[in-house]
Amino acid sequence: MKESKIMIRGQRVSGIEGGRKSALNTTSLRLRAVLAGLAMLVLVPGVSLAKDYCISFTGFPGSEFVGRGFTIPGKGQCKPFTGFFTAVKNAPAAGAGCTSTDGSNFSLTILSSWPGSGGVVFIDSISMSLPAQSGEVSGEDNETQNISTPPANILSIPVTGKACTKVVVPASDPATASPPVR
Numbered sequence: 001m002k003e004s005k006i007m008i009r010g011q012r013v014s015g016i017e018g019g020r021k022s023a024l025n026t027t028s029l030r031l032r033a034v035l036a037g038l039a040m041l042v043l044v045p046g047v048s049l050a051k052d053y054c055i056s057f058t059g060f061p062g063s064e065f066v067g068r069g070f071t072i073p074g075k076g077q078c079k080p081f082t083g084f085f086t087a088v089k090n091a092p093a094a095g096a097g098c099t100s101t102d103g104s105n106f107s108l109t110i111l112s113s114w115p116g117s118g119g120v121v122f123i124d125s126i127s128m129s130l131p132a133q134s135g136e137v138s139g140e141d142n143e144t145q146n147i148s149t150p151p152a153n154i155l156s157i158p159v160t161g162k163a164c165t166k167v168v169v170p171a172s173d174p175a176t177a178s179p180p181v182r
Helices: 015-048
Strands: 007-008 013-014 052-057 065-066 078-085 089-100 105-114 122-130 135-143 152-164
Touching: 013 065, 122 152
Parallel strands: none
Antiparallel strands: 007 013, 052 065, 052 152, 065 078, 078 089, 089 105, 105 122, 122 135, 135 152
């Protein structure tokens, strides 16, 4: 009995063997497609539901730094922080935060400004113990209008940090252009 030969993807194989390889290739491709689809379903919502990180000033309700999509970095790691300060309308904030190698402390330095006040700039240093995510903020403000004026030191204020839901960036209101008190 003569065995028939067929071509599958440029390979000469017997009729029975070729049918099995074809079925396996089709099943393999379908399995890969299903797995890729599941991966997309798992990963895409995770990105779109990324939380912000809020550092609240204890004793000053509504005053907090919001880091967009920020999470505390792992031990011995640093990350950029971009976001805003909620107590002032549309006050951009940027800086960097680092976790100590032993994981016991998180330090963050943030530069923020309030364009509506003519250029007040704040430099805040935040230090929080981990895993409690509590500590204090201290810093200074510099008015760019009057460079000869020395920076005003800010007293240390207790803070706490936590993941938070998306907070809306408030619109600037030029009518209330006075520097915030921290």
